[in-house]
Amino acid sequence: MRYPYYPGCAMNGTGKAYEESLVAVLEKLGSGLDEIDDWNCCGATAWSSIDKTQATTLAARNLAIAQAKANGSAVDLVAPCSGCYRALVKTHEAHEGQKTLAKAVDRALDAVGLSYDGRVNVRHPLDVLVNDIGIDAIAAAVKKPLSGIKVACYYGCLLVRPHSTFDDQYNPTSMDRLMEAIGAEPIEWPLKTRCCGGACYGADPFSGTMPEATLSLGHAILREARRRGADVVATPCALCLFNLEGFQDQIGREFREPVDLTVGFFTQLLGLAMGLDERKLGIQRMLHWRLPEPQPVAAKGGIHARA
């Protein structure tokens, strides 16, 4: 099954490797993405800080476009960036539950010949991979298991908050299960959903809204992942990735402690385990990629085998 696809602004920029690896992995699994026509910015948190109706209308235009393309049937729209995902889910919820707001949005859409009547189901790739394609199908596609590689699964905030659509809000496990399926070892850690500080940078990871605060949030996550022996931090969000990857040098200087750690999209790890070409997964685009070679499987016993 192919899915309509909402890339969001980061996929054309700092999150390019996310799109590349997601497309490569889905194709390998017999699925695929079709970018919706002329999509616009989801509005992120910036628009809702200024005007709620305009923010909701802006995001709703994307839902209207996805719905128009489906010719009246219900449609699953894939949005990989957690910020976009949450903005679109909230917009759909506003349409269902907030009458005054929905009416104002409908009027604005109507002014340009668009309409949205609630038939778009916004989905995150993690949800699609685990619940549509399935762990078994993914495990069956593995060619080079990532044995011995310890992965800190970092989900970030907006994937499971404020409402959870497919995973636990306090201890999500879908990515951990995927990592087990490809032979890697997900580590136990408490910072799975702690804020990365990405929102301090908003849609723009560079602008340094609150430099000191952002660095300290990133530092806490990287330090804890290192302390627990992770080889790589896997993330399902372009903003999280940039925050944890792009500022490692600055974090090291600020806190006088090197935090050099590979940070990658979970789709890149899936792709590597499926034996896909590194260039197809955008590995060459990463700033700190030092993933160790997978170890041959010595003995079964999960994470306690080494103790």
Next chain:
Amino acid sequence: MQTNGSLKKGRGVRVPSRSESQLAPGFVDELGAIPNADRLVGCLQCGTCSSACPMIEYMDYTPRRVMAMTRAGYRDEVLGSVSIWACTSCYACTISCPKEIPVTDIMHGLRRIAFREKKYPKHFSTPIQAREMVAMTRKFGRSTESWLAVRLYMRTNPMELLKHTSLGMKLMWRGRMGVKHESVRQREQLAKMLQAAATDARGESS
């Protein structure tokens, strides 16, 4: 209180004492139609929101205090606070609240009033970033990371831009950052739609 665009730890300040006549008791109602915002009336002041907040060290009033002050009508203090702009919208407070108060959505509602009345702390970069990002996406329909960074730094701290030049070059070299403005095709349609959604077109306040 002075704000210089970058957050520092330990900004916490005491809530000034006010007599009832100096408060704005109807302040909660100004928040408009935020679903379940009326639950604020039942806030227990337990502090769970504050303990869940990753940004509390950088706030002048803790989230618990922002809730109490909003309910009591400390209008000027709340709207001029750093706290509402330091919020990263991670929703940790919202899912932890035992009274299910939409704390994050209330923070955003407060931001909208502060922005409308230009009460936000001057030179503090979050509202400026929001403004620049909104201006860019209003015009082009999409945001271009490189230009947004340049615009924000030029308006806050141009020297900071130099610090990030090497990171920018690395990203460009790897094809992760461009200088071309991303844009939707139907810019006129977008402008017309946003105009139709504007507050004055609705004839109401939001």
